[in-house]
Amino acid sequence: MARKLIRRFLPDAATVKEKPALQFLGDLLHDPNLFHLNRHSVSLAFFFGVFFAFLPVPGQMVLAALCALWVRCNLPITLALVWITNPLTYAPIFFATYQLGRWILDAPSVGSPTEHNWAWLMEEFAIIWKPLMLGSVLTGFVIGGLGYITMQLFWRWHVIRAWERRKRDRSSRQ
Known part of the structure; x- marks a missing residue:
């Protein structure tokens, strides 16, 4: 089943709950839905994980965890899934979203700097933040939505395939 496939790659709920760094969350981590593997929970996790991966903000993981x-x-x-944007992928992803x-x-292109310094960065950031955020939010919604739909369809396909296999096994025993 899809659950067994996904469970192979996830940490055990008890292991996560025992982490000293997460003790400040208290009883919030004891909600079984946070670790339950069902179609709804996994599909939502795909949407929000991918959505927050595409946001160019510090603390993506904290925001995704709170969500x-x-x-x-x-x-x-x-x-x-927030780690889709990692040190190897964030530059091309954020360039594409920008x-x-x-x-x-229909914003103007930013010119190449003659010298990289803090003043240039602050000046250019005032120009690029709107296109970057708009492109990032739109891309996050679209790709996150595709991830949600893909997981819904994958889960359904996997369940139907298991039903057919059980049906075939029952008919072969008779």
């Missing part, structure tokens, strides 16, 4: 606690979806999957936002807003 997972709020909507009560699978916490480990949500946090794992270009999408710039295209939608």
